[in-house]
Amino acid sequence: MSARYQQQHIETWHKDGAVVIPNFFAPDEIAPIHTDYARLYGSEGAGDGNTLSINTGQPAGAFHPKQFKNLDTLPYDGSVAMNLLSLHPALIQFASQLLGNQPVQLYQSHTWAKFTGEADYEQPFHCDYGNHTLTVPAEDVAARTVNFVIYLSDVTDALGAMHFVTKPASDAILGPRAITAPTEHQVALKAQQNSAAAPAGSIVAYGIDTFHRGTNMTEPNGLRYTMTVSFKRADNANIGFHVWQHAVERPWHRVMNHATPMQLTCLGIPGPGDAFWTPLTLQQCQNRWPDWDMSEYVSAFAAATRGTATKAD
Numbered sequence: 542m543s544a545r546y547q548q549q550h551i552e553t554w555h556k557d558g559a560v561v562i563p564n565f566f567a568p569d570e571i572a573p574i575h576t577d578y579a580r581l582y583g584s585e586g587a588g589d590g591n592t593l594s595i596n597t598g599q600p601a602g603a604f605h606p607k608q609f610k611n612l613d614t615l616p617y618d619g620s621v622a623m624n625l626l627s628l629h630p631a632l633i634q635f636a637s638q639l640l641g642n643q644p645v646q647l648y649q650s651h652t653w654a655k656f657t658g659e660a661d662y663e664q665p666f667h668c669d670y671g672n673h674t675l676t677v678p679a680e681d682v683a684a685r686t687v688n689f690v691i692y693l694s695d696v697t698d699a700l701g702a703m704h705f706v707t708k709p710a711s712d713a714i715l716g717p718r719a720i721t722a723p724t725e726h727q728v729a730l731k732a733q734q735n736s737a738a739a740p741a742g743s744i745v746a747y748g749i750d751t752f753h754r755g756t757n758m759t760e761p762n763g764l765r766y767t768m769t770v771s772f773k774r775a776d777n778a779n780i781g782f783h784v785w786q787h788a789v790e791r792p793w794h795r796v797m798n799h800a801t802p803m804q805l806t807c808l809g810i811p812g813p814g815d816a817f818w819t820p821l822t823l824q825q826c827q828n829r830w831p832d833w834d835m836s837e838y839v840s841a842f843a844a845a846t847r848g849t850a851t852k853a854d
C-alpha cells in the first residue's frame with residue numbers, strides 16, 4: 542500500500558461513502574500545477590471578487606451554468622506534471638483497492654477553477670450518477686466508481702469546500718439505497734453535513750451514490766483550484782464521462798510521451814504483451830507517436846515470440 546493512504550481510509554470510504562485524505566500530494570508535486578492553473582485561469586478571477594455581484598438567473602442553491610466555467614478536460618495545455626496528475630500511480634492503486642483490487646480505468650479528468658463572485662456555487666445535495674451512467678449506481682460496490690477531487694489550492698469553507706453526508710446518516714434521513722434527495726429533506730441533510738475542507742495537496746474520495754454538494758465561496762477575492770478525477774473498474778462499460786479518443790487534436794503527446802504502460806492502460810491502451818501488439822501495430826503506433834518510449838511493448842512482444850519459438854523447438 543502507498544504511504545499516502547492507510548487501511549483506515551479504505552475502511553472509511555466503504556463505511557461512509559467518502560473520505561478526505563489531507564496532504565496526499567506533497568507541496569512540490571502541487572506547486573507546478575498551481576502555476577499552470579494560474580496561467581490558464583488566473584485572469585478569470587480578476588472581477589470584483591465578492592459574493593454580492595452574483596446574478597445566477599436561478600433560485601439560490603440550485604445548479605446553474607455559471608458554476609461550471611473554467612473546466613478543461615485531459616489532456617491539458619500545461620506541464621507534464623499537470624497532465625499526469627490524474628494518472629498518479631498512488632491514485633490508481635487506491636482506486637483499484639476500493640474497487641475490489643481489479644484493474645481500473647480513468648473515465649473522468651477535468652480541471653475546475655472557481656472564483657469568489659464569479660458564480661453562486663451553492664448546490665443541493667445530490668449523487669453524481671446522472672451524468673456518469675445511463676442506469677443507476679450498482680448494488681455491487683466494485684461496479685460503482687471512485688471519484689476524487691484533488692486540491693491544487695487550499696480549500697476552506699470560505700473557499701467553497703465540498704460538503705457530504707455519510708452513508709449511515711443519509712440512509713437514516715432518506716432510507717437505504719436512496720439516490721435522490723427531495724427538497725423537503727435538504728435541510729435534514731444539511732444538519733448532518735461534513736466539510737471536505739483541507740489544504741492544497743489533499744484529496745477527497747467519494748462514490749457515485751454519495752450525497753454531496755458544492756458550496757459557495759465567500760472569501761473576498763478567493764480562488765479554488767481543483768481537479769476532478771474518476772475511476773471505474775476497467776471492464777465496466779456502464780460508467781463513462783469522457784471519450785478520450787475524440788480529442789485527437791488536443792496535446793495527447795504530453796501524456797503519451799511521459800506515462801508508463803500501467804498509466805496508459807487506464808486510458809484503455811493495451812498493456813505490453815497484449816495480443817493487440819503485433820509488429821505492425823507496434824510500428825504504426827511508433828510512427829504516430831515518435832517520442833513515445835515503446836520499449837516495454839516491443840520487448841514483451843519479443844519475449845512472447847521467443848517463448849513460442851522455444852516451445853515449438
Ligand SMILES: O=C(O)CCC(=O)C(=O)O
Nearest residue numbers: 669702703753754755756
Ligand atoms: O466542486 C464541488 O465542490 C462539488 C461540485 C459537485 O458536486 C457537482 O458539480 O456535481
Ligand SMILES: [Fe+2]
Nearest residue numbers: 667668669753
Ligand atoms: Fe456532484
